[in-house]
Amino acid sequence: MFTSDMAESRQKTVVLQDLSAAIFGEILRYIYSGNLNVSMDKVQPLYQLQAASLLQLDYVRDTCSSYMAMNVEGSNCVNLYKFADVFSVDIVRKTCLQFICRNFVEIASSEKFCSLSVSQLTEIISHDDLDIKEETTVWEAVVRWVQHNREDRLQHLPSILPHIRFNLLTSGNIAAILEHPLVREDPGSSKAIRNVVKKRNPNLKPRLGMTMEMAILSNTETDELLFMNPQQGRYISCSYKPEDIPEVTALTATNDNNIYILVNEYDGLDQLYMFRYNHAENFWGHGGISKVSKFKRVHSGLLTHWNEFLVEVDHVLYYGAADLGEGNTLVRMRKYNWQMDQWQGCSQLQIDGTESSELSVALSCGAQIYFIMTSAMHRYDPSQDCWCERTPPNMKSPYSHFTAVAMGTKIFYTYLEFTQMMVYDTDSDRWQKLQGWPNPGNRSITHTPSLFVLENQLHILLEVYDRDTPGLSSDYLVYVYDRSADAWRDLKATLPKKEYIAHGPSCPVARMYLPYLRGAQKHITAYACQH
Structure with missing residues (x-):
């Protein structure tokens, strides 16, 4: 910011918006001491400063991203995944995605799972490495996500359904899904399911947890x-x-x-x-x-x-x-x-x-x-x-x-x-x-x-x-x-x-x-x- 052609590089006084004094204090301590104290309660605000972008402190950015990637667990994986998705922190995003896939049954049952955006949800349920035994688990997760905010999310169901692998479901499973209230109330969803079933995409592989x-x-x-x-x-x-x-x-x-x-x-x-x-x-x-x-x-x-x-x-x-x-x-x-x-x-x-x-x-x-x-x-x-x-x-x-x-x-x-x-x-x-x-x-x-x-x-x-x-x-x-x-x-x-x-x-x-x-x-x- 200060070495580019941006207006701030020519100003004597620059006001940094949305900047916590405590977090900026950590940055100043690092500048003068060379030591950076990182913890889970501070790591996201530190990265959110985009120290590398605003203050050109690559070490702060890299240390924060590595710290987040090493500390992914069930209680924070969804929040870290969303954070990494917004700020394009690839190493953290990839680690979180792997963790969510390996623990999909547990994570999909949590309240935080329902806070995902539609694009984040479809990326997760499209993954080959979901550790699930049955594809109905994915359908049930989608239902919970939609019902969390039914009024706003029902419109997205037709675009989400093609990411469920209907070729891995029995005819009885498909019939039950077609009879589900969410599908019956939305003609677009019913049509989407019938189109997916008709196409029978052979490239949709079994999930990792279904194989041996x-x-x-x-x-x-x-x-x-x-x-x-x-x-x-x-x-x-x-x-x-x-x-x-x-x-x-x-x-x-x-x-x-x-x-x-x-x-x-x-x-x-x-x-x-x-x-x-x-x-x-x-x-x-x-x-x-x-x-x-x-x-x-x-x-x-x-x-x-x-x-x-x-x-x-x-x-x-x-x-x-x-x-x-x-x-x-x-x-x-x-x-x-x-x-x-x-x-x-x-x-x-x-x-x-x-x-x-x-x-x-x-x-x-x-x-x-x-x-x-x-x-x-x-x-x-x-x-x-x-x-x-x-x-x-x-x-x-x-x-x-x-x-x-x-x-x-x-x-x-x-x-x-x-x-x-x-x-x-x-x-x-x-x-x-x-x-x-x-x-x-x-x-x-x-x-x-x-x-x-x-x-x-x-x-x-x-x-x-x-x-x-x-x-x-x-x-x-x-x-x-x-x-x-x-x-x-x-x-x-x-x-x-x-x-x-x-x-x-x-x-x-x-x-x-x-x-x-x-x-x-x-x-x-x-x-x-x-x-």
């Missing part, structure tokens, strides 16, 4: 997928028609909850097609992505290994192939350009001196892709299109098979016997040994274990048999890792008695909307649920 994280396994003998959450005791099997789920080359679950598979289809083995899982219909269809040419093998013979993979980094899909031969390994990749609908080449990796018996995995961690073997490890940086060498696990084992999964900035790794596990810190480029399977009894693992991260916890799936009881079929065990105790706990999982495998170095995990799995069965031949 589930690991995905394939039946080795049939076209069946198993969706499981052992912590919740949920195991759902869906059998698909053979023509609806072709032979899978690679599979990945992305950060935005899409599940993609690369398949061989139609015109020979030199082209791969991308299929995407349709959550609402519970079937696999073409993902709207152009086909990609399959990499040709360079090495051949008994002592070679071929590993194709599909990973995602920052919403970009990467198809790759590792060609492991005697003495060297070649890794090639292509990335998908969404704007141009084409696959583009990436720099390749040549590793010399590798053993012919080694296997490999590729996975994404953070913004990079890691290619891991027992004796070699490299990291690909998409921003630079280059590879760099990293410290390999060097875990000694008579078996070459292993499993690996990323969680945060760490990569967890173990081999067939699972007598120990290793964790890699991507920041320090160091490996650390952790506890392996406690193996109660005389049991052996029959196939390579599969690590997976479910609800931010590390899990592992084991297929084992009892060596003291020959002839019996194998059993599946699922353990969860307690990092603080460096110990594994048996979840007493009850998987169906079938043969399952994971596609890739770990079990892919995605958030599934259970009513879709139960209700959309026209594309599957069988459905079974146990819990």
